[in-house]
Amino acid sequence: MSKVAKLSDPSGRGKVAGYDVTFPTMQHRYTQEEIDAVVKVMTPNDDGEMPGQTQGKYLEQFEKDFAAFVGSKYAFGVNNCTNALKLAAIFCHIKPGDEVIIPGYTYCASAIPFGDLGAKIVWADINPYTWTIDPDDFERKITPKTKAVVCVHLLGIPCDMKKIMPIARKHGLYVVEDCAQAMDCTIDGQHVGTFGDFGCFSFHSAKTMTTLGEGGMFICQDDQIAHNVPGIRHNGLCAYQGERERYWVPAMSCVDEFLEDRWPQNFCLGEAQCALGSVQLKSVYSNNEILRAQDARIRAALADLPEISFPGIVEGGRYVVHQYVMHYDGSAYGKNRNDLLDLLTGKYRVRAIVQYYPLYRFPLFQKKGMGAYDCPVLDKWWDDSFSFPWWCGVDDPEGTNEKIDLMCERLRAAVLELRG
Numbered sequence: 001m002s003k004v005a006k007l008s009d010p011s012g013r014g015k016v017a018g019y020d021v022t023f024p025t026m027q028h029r030y031t032q033e034e035i036d037a038v039v040k041v042m043t044p045n046d047d048g049e050m051p052g053q054t055q056g057k058y059l060e061q062f063e064k065d066f067a068a069f070v071g072s073k074y075a076f077g078v079n080n081c082t083n084a085l086k087l088a089a090i091f092c093h094i095k096p097g098d099e100v101i102i103p104g105y106t107y108c109a110s111a112i113p114f115g116d117l118g119a120k121i122v123w124a125d126i127n128p129y130t131w132t133i134d135p136d137d138f139e140r141k142i143t144p145k146t147k148a149v150v151c152v153h154l155l156g157i158p159c160d161m162k163k164i165m166p167i168a169r170k171h172g173l174y175v176v177e178d179c180a181q182a183m184d185c186t187i188d189g190q191h192v193g194t195f196g197d198f199g200c201f202s203f204h205s206a207k208t209m210t211t212l213g214e215g216g217m218f219i220c221q222d223d224q225i226a227h228n229v230p231g232i233r234h235n236g237l238c239a240y241q242g243e244r245e246r247y248w249v250p251a252m253s254c255v256d257e258f259l260e261d262r263w264p265q266n267f268c269l270g271e272a273q274c275a276l277g278s279v280q281l282k283s284v285y286s287n288n289e290i291l292r293a294q295d296a297r298i299r300a301a302l303a304d305l306p307e308i309s310f311p312g313i314v315e316g317g318r319y320v321v322h323q324y325v326m327h328y329d330g331s332a333y334g335k336n337r338n339d340l341l342d343l344l345t346g347k348y349r350v351r352a353i354v355q356y357y358p359l360y361r362f363p364l365f366q367k368k369g370m371g372a373y374d375c376p377v378l379d380k381w382w383d384d385s386f387s388f389p390w391w392c393g394v395d396d397p398e399g400t401n402e403k404i405d406l407m408c409e410r411l412r413a414a415v416l417e418l419r420g
């Protein structure tokens, strides 16, 4: 099969002929307040002057609002989460030969920024209960070359940070938290992203909140790093300190501050995006409450089917149901996940999908020499995993639960049929 650059979307978003339940289009619908906030940035003020379009008061406000939301000392708006992770990799001082431990089960962007700086990625296994990075396996894989660990709160499930942090600190490792799917995900009331050294969030349109399709946030707690972020985020640009006799000499701004040994980047987020972000933050809690109620309904409806299982949540953890992944164990009947999906998608017309792929199986990482792995739990678990068509922005705004109930009914029918 030839590979083409254009992205194909096998999940088939929106209506797909032949299916009763399909994948949502996953595009945010904006409230009037959100539209007004963006339009304001596009509208001249009473003196006819245009508001600033980048790095102005809306960025400052959004960063303040976001820091308050997650309980972080510092927050920096960036143009996507991949680049928030790149900032984290830069501040971990990743150089060729360093090892970074990353769960094999995640989206590729959790690993790419570290590989890009020359790290060797060491794949950690998942914990069979939480489906996130296994703390014991993480510890087993630490070597003298290990520089950092990336904890991915994938699917909105919190990693076991209370176990991971002492291990990382004992070995002097940086801890990066990939919170792209974990807005409002907490452990004992503490927001994920604030346990480690760096937290990285996504506002891509498929996420809980968006800043016009793309966007991200980098958070940290360290004063010196926070001091250095703006320069690295924006091509090393910063104001000269103090007065100069001629303001244009030697140049309007300096490009060599705050960089130390690093090259700067341009990861800036525009003002209209920030204006929207501040308003979008207001609906995160209520949105997640709906998703949690839907999750409870699904678990209750399928509780008597031993073949189906759900992620376990660490004590004190708050799961935000970003994706709806389940596990099917049909081994007692000689059946597997593909048998289930053949029935569910074919006869029962629910366009279920399989989420993610162990990253070490992707040609990209294999070609980069990172195809080696020792992840027995993930390797077996992934082959039995599947997910409902799902949208963390809530695909049932009227709250009828019709689609939820239909999916549960059809899944039940398929599971029972496979028992023979």
Ligand SMILES: Cc1ncc(COP(=O)(O)O)c(C=O)c1O
Binding pocket: 080, 081, 082, 083, 106, 107, 109, 110, 152, 154, 178, 180, 181, 201, 202, 203, 204, 215, 216
């Ligand atoms: C777990 C995870 N990490 C990182 C990213 C990258 O986010 P962005 O698209 O904002 O770069 C995503 C996006 O889907 C993600 O799901």
